[in-house]
Amino acid sequence: MARVDLPGEVEVNGTGMNEVAVDLDEMREKILSEPDVILDDRDIMRALIAANEKSLGTNIVDLRGIAMERLESRLDRLEDTHRSVIAAAYDNLAGTNQIHRAILTMLDPVTFEGFLKGLGSDVAAILRVDCIRLVLESPANAEGDVAIRKLGDVLNVVKPGYIQDYVTHGREGAPVRPVTLRQLRPESEGLYGEAANWINSEALLLLDFGEGRQPGMLALGAEDPHQFRPNQATDLLAFFAGVFERQMRRWLS
Template sequence: MNEVAVDLEELKDKIIAQPDVILDDREIMRALISANEKSLGGNIIDLRGIAMERLESRLDRLEDTHRSVIAAAYDNLAGTNQIHRAILSMLDPVAFEDFLKGLGGEVAAILRVDCIKLVLESTANAEGEIAVRRLGDVLSVVPPGFIDAYLTQGREGVPTRQVTLRQLRPESEILYGDAADWVNSEALLKLDFGSGTLPGMLALGSEDPHQFRPNQATDLLAFFAGVFERQMRRWLS
């Protein structure tokens, strides 16, 4: 009994010396409140205990919100760095052929997409199409009107946006070729090369159906599209 009394006295001295240790520990405070409620009896309502439970619930919600905000900030920062790295890689080539190779290689790897297609509308003849094929698989030349039709899925009167995100498998192989069998989500960046020129489109395809979703923000991709347009005007001039 003497040993128990000594231990209790030591514990009491520690609590008096550092009361914050008790106040900051939720489990201990919860146990103390529960013990206090039992001592009051079953016919008495402890309003302080109820208020503390509500405050604790609010604190939990605030902490969850705080964690969500921090996670979103980190994701946004990572996305910004990713786009910046892709742009710097895209600005390095001095020849159009190297530009296309880098687009389908290093840029695609940085953006973590499985397939990139640069789509240009053109009225090129057969000789022009042969010349395009020599530039590689990244570049795809389509007839005028194809891009708007692809963005709107053939629905007339539907306005097109600079960035379109969607989760679907392409209905045909015109754009992605054999990769159309496993592309499950895509980001479509409509490109404006200036007055008097036909539009273009950059298609980013992913096997992951959740990589590009319609409810995602498009600010970074819109910035990337703007830089890409200006880079392409240099090659098309």
């Protein structure tokens, strides 16, 4: 209910018309001086477009509004892709730093016993795995060798052919990749011992120690079933295996 107090001044619901006019003028000047403020605000732009479509009526199709909606949807997808790429880049950088730290730690020991001990403790902690096993094939039966047992649980000496059978589950002719990632629980305790009861994923890195030497394998076991998945990239683990091979050649020479 409007009430007239003085000539030239009218109040509506307690607000002077002059004050409203002043506010509108200030808003107009603000928009004209900084139009990006409006253009960068999606909520305001949506409200303006909706008001424009409403003023056109129901029998008119605003193609500009439809095009803008499609562009906005495409922009949202691009932003999601951009965030995914950045996240993947950070993950890759973190993984690279992790492998580098593990390699530097692996190069520190001056004895083979210290090398194996560090492999099962410090290196495993850096790689965030729960169990590491170094598997070496040997024609001789070394299972009962006292010297081998003194080197700890990390080293497993097995008969020739064990590595290929373990990687392929005994399937003849099955391809053997340099790095195998899989989600499973080991069928026996032959490799991990008692830890086989809670290992749910593993990375198997094949090792080549040079001509005339039996092959080897580095097994990384994790309790987390999603730690190693077949769809993951293997470049960093392949690099780690290459450095590990060269370090082992020094101990085997």
